[in-house]
Amino acid sequence: MTFEEQLAESTKYCEEVLNRYLPAEDEASLPGHYAKTVIDAANYSVLGGGKHLRPLFMAQVNAMYGGRKQLAEPLMAALEMIHNYSLIHDDLPCMDNDRYRRGRLTTHAVYGEGMAVLAGDGLLNWAYETALKAFDVADRDEERERVVAALKVLAGNAGVLGMVGGQCADVEAEDHPDTVDRAKLFYIHKHKTACMIESGFQIGGILAGAPADDLTRLGQIGEDIGVAFQIQDDILDVTSTLEELGKPIGSDEREGKVTYVTLFGLEHSKEDVVSLTEEALSLFDSLSAKNDFLRELIGQLTTRRK
Ligand code: GRG
Numbered sequence: 001m002t003f004e005e006q007l008a009e010s011t012k013y014c015e016e017v018l019n020r021y022l023p024a025e026d027e028a029s030l031p032g033h034y035a036k037t038v039i040d041a042a043n044y045s046v047l048g049g050g051k052h053l054r055p056l057f058m059a060q061v062n063a064m065y066g067g068r069k070q071l072a073e074p075l076m077a078a079l080e081m082i083h084n085y086s087l088i089h090d091d092l093p094c095m096d097n098d099r100y101r102r103g104r105l106t107t108h109a110v111y112g113e114g115m116a117v118l119a120g121d122g123l124l125n126w127a128y129e130t131a132l133k134a135f136d137v138a139d140r141d142e143e144r145e146r147v148v149a150a151l152k153v154l155a156g157n158a159g160v161l162g163m164v165g166g167q168c169a170d171v172e173a174e175d176h177p178d179t180v181d182r183a184k185l186f187y188i189h190k191h192k193t194a195c196m197i198e199s200g201f202q203i204g205g206i207l208a209g210a211p212a213d214d215l216t217r218l219g220q221i222g223e224d225i226g227v228a229f230q231i232q233d234d235i236l237d238v239t240s241t242l243e244e245l246g247k248p249i250g251s252d253e254r255e256g257k258v259t260y261v262t263l264f265g266l267e268h269s270k271e272d273v274v275s276l277t278e279e280a281l282s283l284f285d286s287l288s289a290k291n292d293f294l295r296e297l298i299g300q301l302t303t304r305r306k
Helices: 003-021 025-029 036-046 053-064 069-090 107-111 113-131 141-158 163-175 182-208 212-239 260-264 266-285 292-303
Strands: none
Touching (some): 003 053, 003 069, 003 292, 025 036, 036 069, 053 182, 053 292, 069 113, 069 141, 069 163, 069 182, 107 113, 113 141, 141 163, 141 182, 163 182, 182 212, 182 260, 212 266, 212 292, 260 266
């Protein structure tokens, strides 16, 4: 199979897993239920053409250590739900105020602000309800312990000392751009963006019982890729087009945001994406298991255009 075929197959698998765990629209449509709109709004986001990179990373890492697919699936779906909740809230008028993402209207632009807040809240809760289903799949104590460890990583990386903390620093930085230096910007990128990517790598390893040394390296790989991913996002905001990116470009500059590009310049930013990716690849090569497809995918993120 070519790399492209494997990517298409792996993405389709993630979509199929997500579909299986989405909030049931049918049930919410029954007489006496009034939650249909919030479920529609949540599913509009989750099935809205995302790349599903985080569950894909999780599935690939889990597979490379010989983990059971079924055990990872609830966690894959949960991670993608948390990712989508964060995007819905990030796009709200009180945050980034974006009307377009993935080439179409954002959730609040279609369903209204209140319903978008609820869709995000609903997805965050549904994510944990879904992740807990891994206990129904675990068939021995060792697996149950791995699920507990995976849940701790999932919740920690999404929480106040993880993604939410990064968003806190980002929101404050918008009001005080003069306070943003290298350390603060790195904190924002690492927490806001890299934490969720790290979750994919670490949880995949945890559920498969990867050695402790490898788990530490998987975390660092996720961090490197995540920070590189965000720097690339800053680069694309000045080098891409609306058609290619699926959302308006130049928004960082319009909002007076301090980004990697404004702080270090375009060329330096591109160099850092390359060096972070190289570090991730060299760490990947030092792992006790191999996955050629995942290695190539990590390499390609340097040149991603959307
Ligand atoms: C609101 C608590 C809260 C957190 C928001 C997600 C987030 C934190 C900020 C995202 C800001 C952003 C757009 C960063 C750029 C990098 C990034 C995470 C892009 C979106 O990820 P993709 O490209 O998304 O994997 P798809 O559309 O493929 O699902």
